[in-house]
Amino acid sequence: xxxxxxxALVIGLGNPIMGDDGAxxxxxxxxxxxxxxxxxxxxxDGGTWGMNLLPLIEGCPWVILLDAIDSASPPxxxxxxxxxQIPRYFQLKLSPHQIDLREVLGLADxxxxxxxRLIAIGVQPAxxxxxxxxxxAVAGAVEKxxxxxxxxxxxxxxxxxxxLSRSDA
Numbered sequence: 001x002x003x004x005x006x007x008a009l010v011i012g013l014g015n016p017i018m019g020d021d022g023a024x025x026x027x028x029x030x031x032x033x034x035x036x037x038x039x040x041x042x043x044x045d046g047g048t049w050g051m052n053l054l055p056l057i058e059g060c061p062w063v064i065l066l067d068a069i070d071s072a073s074p075p076x077x078x079x080x081x082x083x084x085q086i087p088r089y090f091q092l093k094l095s096p097h098q099i100d101l102r103e104v105l106g107l108a109d110x111x112x113x114x115x116x117r118l119i120a121i122g123v124q125p126a127x128x129x130x131x132x133x134x135x136x137a138v139a140g141a142v143e144k145x146x147x148x149x150x151x152x153x154x155x156x157x158x159x160x161x162x163x164l165s166r167s168d169a
Contacts, residue, residue, distance in 0.1 A: 007040035008158055009060040010149060013067040013101065015048055020075075020125030020138040024066035027121075027145040031066075034146070036161040041153060054104050058113035062156055064149050065101070068138070069122030076123060076137030078144045083118040117156065121148045 012028025014021045025045060032043050042060075046053055057063055065086075069079045088106040108114045123145055126135035134142070150160050 004039040006042045006060050007038075008062040008064065008153060008156065009042050009044060009056060010064045010066065010153075011044045011046040011053065011056070013046045013048070013065060017130065017132055019127045019129050019131035019133070020123075020135050021068050021128045023068040023123050023125065023134060023138050023142060023145070026134060026139075026142045027066045027149070030142060030146045031149060034163055035150060036163055037153070038158050038160075041158050041160075050101070051104055051107075053101070054107060057104060057115060058108050058111065061115055062117040063115045063119075064152060065118075065120040065122075066145055066149065067101075067120060067122045068125040068128065069120065071124055073124040074137075075126030075135060076141040078141055078148065079120075079122045079124060080148060081120040081122075083114075083116075086118060086120050119152055121145050121152070 010028065010031065012024040014024040016022035016025050025047065028043060028045060037043070044056060069081070071077070071079050073079065086105060087102050088109055105114065105118075123138050123141040126137050153160050
């Protein structure tokens, strides 16, 4: 029996006890619970893994990052960054994880292994402070993050199907 190769990797980033910083993980959870994805799409709780994400990112041609992204926009604003817009090395910090993630992406790029297709889908946080819940603005935007990720996967040729909820059955 052969293992299905990973065609796309969706990584949720963040810290769920730091308020809106947990937006990426909330979006990943909604994606996992609400959608049936092909075996070639792997969902990963990247939390605050940092450099431990390097082998996963380098081994995949298509990566979607879900995260809180600070772009000085109003809280809850959806932010989508394409491959070349995502900071690497010592550029503008857009995310609380960026120091680690920026270094991971920079190293993958230096080694010639940056995924050909890389997109960051995020939401502008209202606050990043000790709290186990998302702000109202960010909680309301998590579903937009999920739909943007689904749209990107489908555009790349991955068939995604919404799971039926108990009330739909």
